[in-house]
Amino acid sequence: MWSTMMASRVLLLLQLLLLTSLVSASHHWGGAMNFAYKGRNPDGTYKLSLRIRSTYDACYYYHYWYCYDGNCGSAKTRTTNQIDTSTNAPMYESQWCETETIETWNLPTDKPLKFRSASCCWISTRNSVSNWNFDSLVDFGARSDTRQPNKSPQTAIVPFLRVPQNCPRTYKLAAFDPDGDRVRCRYGNLQGYECDNCHLPSGFQLDQDSCTLHYQQTNYDYRVFGFEMVEQETSPNNNYFDNALMEVVDNHCTSDYYCTNQSMVVVVNDNNHCTQNYYCTNQSMVVVVNDNNHCTQNYYCTNQSMVVVQPLQFSFLVDPPVSSCQEGLFLPQLVAPTPADGSRIMAEVNKEVAIRVKAQAMYSTIQDIIFSGPSNVTKHRDINNDFVIRWTPVEDDLGDQYPICFAVESVSG
Ligand SMILES: *[C@@H]1O[C@H](CO)[C@@H](O)[C@H](O)[C@H]1NC(C)=O
Ligand SMILES: *[C@@H]1O[C@H](CO)[C@@H](O)[C@H](O)[C@H]1NC(C)=O
Ligand SMILES: *[C@@H]1O[C@H](CO)[C@@H](O)[C@H](O)[C@H]1NC(C)=O
Ligand SMILES: CC(=O)N[C@H]1CO[C@H](CO)[C@@H](O)[C@@H]1O
16 A cells, blocks of 8 residues: 555655646646645645635646645645636636646644745736746634634636726635634735736726725727736734633643744643643733643733735736727626625525526627636536526535636627
């Protein structure tokens, strides 16, 4: 068993090296990374699932993410699936293709981790974005309010957006946060980590609190804008103490978490005793360890909010003007039974969900639907020429939320 596992891991690494070297010669359109905590393994390690979205000009590339800060552990499995592809592209590109790579990581702790992915090159952009950089702060530690692992909102957008120059539009970027935390969307600002250009293109306005991007007005161009966005979730008033609440009951610490103030450490061992006679203070909160190595006070150690940072990158093309921006004339209009924007649909394991999408336009032809969603979501056209998005969740999807974004394209002339 061991040797088989070793062999397959070596194989994976080789494949990765090959792919990363290929990637530098190909062209990036956008991407995102989401994570979900999947419980403890029998050996006590924590299972984290990463879902990496990569959009390139071909279907066999994907972003290689690595962990660079924290108690990293390692990826145990990795599978890549094609999500959607289209030949509707700027004239200097023939295709885009989005894939999703699902990785399972085994981690020694539930403490925060930083992941990143970076390389060259974006497709030609009009806003001087050339290298691509993704940076992510992952925190699925226990929350002091729910005592459950932190859940983060799942980010998604269709990888390629296009709009006629004269048609202002609004795009909602964030999905619902399962813990009810505040989600803000900002433009990347850490050059070389979150972004290359780091400035919202002019002609756009970003409402950070509602996570909406407004296209206002700019001139068309044959090249796209490369968008380098970041979604940041902060749980206000959710103090956590190195990821966990440390509670003292009857002078015993109730869980085996430890508290660090950099140099100062309180370690709580298996017998619920504090093993070191240090105390950890900061902000207004104190844990005091008394002479008998018992924690004497029921305080948290640090007053730090949990923060999750997730990148979202996409390409945006501004097309020549159309004679009317009214939906249903040139631009497609979504009509019943298309679900409303923001609809939440319950899905069951092993039961197919079908989402019907109907669009109409008087002076243009409805051409295609493009979408982004979890692996195994498929798109179809039914006998009435309406679109159907289908998905059958599997056991591993249970308990999580998955955004599905779609856009209908029409062609005129
Ligand atoms: C705790 O942090 C605050 C700043 O956040 C600092 O002013 C204070 O001195 C610190 N307290 C201790 C005991 O380190
Ligand atoms: C935690 O810090 C925030 C701001 O940093 C403050 O508003 C809040 O009152 C603090 N909470 C506690 C319990 O000290
Ligand atoms: C995709 O579908 C296949 C076949 O039904 C299934 O084995 C696999 O687990 C699915 N993967 C995901 C990520 O849903
Ligand atoms: C991160 C942090 O709070 N560090 C503090 C730990 O305690 C020492 C000594 O009190 C401080 O100097 C650090 O700033």
